[in-house]
Amino acid sequence: MAVQEIQLPLIDLSGYIDPKSPGDRERVIAEVRDACAKFGFFQTKGHGISLDLQKGLLNSIDTLFNLPKEEKRSLSFLQNVSRRGYEESGMSLRDGDKLPDSKEAFYIGREDPVVEHAGFYGPNVWPPLPEDQFRTPVWNYYQATHNLGSIIWEILLQGLGHPISVMESFAKKPMVMMKMIRYPPLAATLPGQFGVGAHTDFGGVTVLLQQPDKHGLEVWLDDKEDWVPVKAVEDVYVINCGDMIMKWSGGAYKSAKHRVINKADNESRLSCATFFHGDVFATNPLNPDDPVKETVGQLLIKRFGNQFSLSDEWKREVKAAA
Numbered sequence: 001m002a003v004q005e006i007q008l009p010l011i012d013l014s015g016y017i018d019p020k021s022p023g024d025r026e027r028v029i030a031e032v033r034d035a036c037a038k039f040g041f042f043q044t045k046g047h048g049i050s051l052d053l054q055k056g057l058l059n060s061i062d063t064l065f066n067l068p069k070e071e072k073r074s075l076s077f078l079q080n081v082s083r084r085g086y087e088e089s090g091m092s093l094r095d096g097d098k099l100p101d102s103k104e105a106f107y108i109g110r111e112d113p114v115v116e117h118a119g120f121y122g123p124n125v126w127p128p129l130p131e132d133q134f135r136t137p138v139w140n141y142y143q144a145t146h147n148l149g150s151i152i153w154e155i156l157l158q159g160l161g162h163p164i165s166v167m168e169s170f171a172k173k174p175m176v177m178m179k180m181i182r183y184p185p186l187a188a189t190l191p192g193q194f195g196v197g198a199h200t201d202f203g204g205v206t207v208l209l210q211q212p213d214k215h216g217l218e219v220w221l222d223d224k225e226d227w228v229p230v231k232a233v234e235d236v237y238v239i240n241c242g243d244m245i246m247k248w249s250g251g252a253y254k255s256a257k258h259r260v261i262n263k264a265d266n267e268s269r270l271s272c273a274t275f276f277h278g279d280v281f282a283t284n285p286l287n288p289d290d291p292v293k294e295t296v297g298q299l300l301i302k303r304f305g306n307q308f309s310l311s312d313e314w315k316r317e318v319k320a321a322a
């Protein structure tokens, strides 16, 4: 089948970030709209995130996951009310999957000094590594992808005819979670086990960095009824829309199923996904007239409520604020 030759659109964002002539921005807005309508995914260059930041982040992820198992376990995200910290291999199992994900992950988010809204906002967990080896490069990178996520949201809003100003009320204090991931070599996974099993992303915009040449991501294309590999190319990001965007855009933008199988027998694979959701109490920015006033927080709880045993306090607060 020719399916292997299908490539996701590659969009140069510099036309939007740093337009050189009239019409550049409109062109990028149209390209992003078409890609998200057709695939829910695209690849991008000209995104404004320096290679130094990308390399610094990948080094930090490598250092983190090379810490002794016990040390990593002591940073468990299950002990943290804001779900920041370490997730061990084998802890994620989706309904319908036979085996849990082989990946291990580490989560950070907004750095809020105190826990608020029972855990939507709060401080991060930082591993006991020298600042210049972990916290500084990771935080700098987080801010850069936070910025890129916001730009993509802006573009998506304009693609449906809304002004950029909608972002002001949507993202005053946006929930932006970052997930650093390591996939074990293929030889170390069980037959039939995935790095990350087939899923759609929950929320808003996902900004994904794949370690260069460490292939493994596959996207489901409805019209081909097949999985399409997305090559891991240096300095090329993968952007995709989550379920919240699909719902809020009335299906104009797709949230596509994807999965990861590390293709390398003897080498691990690193990646990092930044999920730009929006303010916990924000409602639909893609259709401000939407009569359903469901908030980002409520949608998050609906999706993860059962999976992640959220505290009742959390659920009550978000309900009360609706």
Ligand SMILES: O=C(O)CCC(=O)C(=O)O
Pocket: 179, 181, 196, 201, 208, 210, 216, 217, 258, 259, 260, 271, 272, 273
């Ligand atoms: O590692 C990747 O390439 C994708 C990860 C992913 O889909 C996710 O964490 O939601």
Ligand SMILES: [Fe+2]
Pocket: 199, 200, 201, 258
């Ligand atoms: Fe995903």
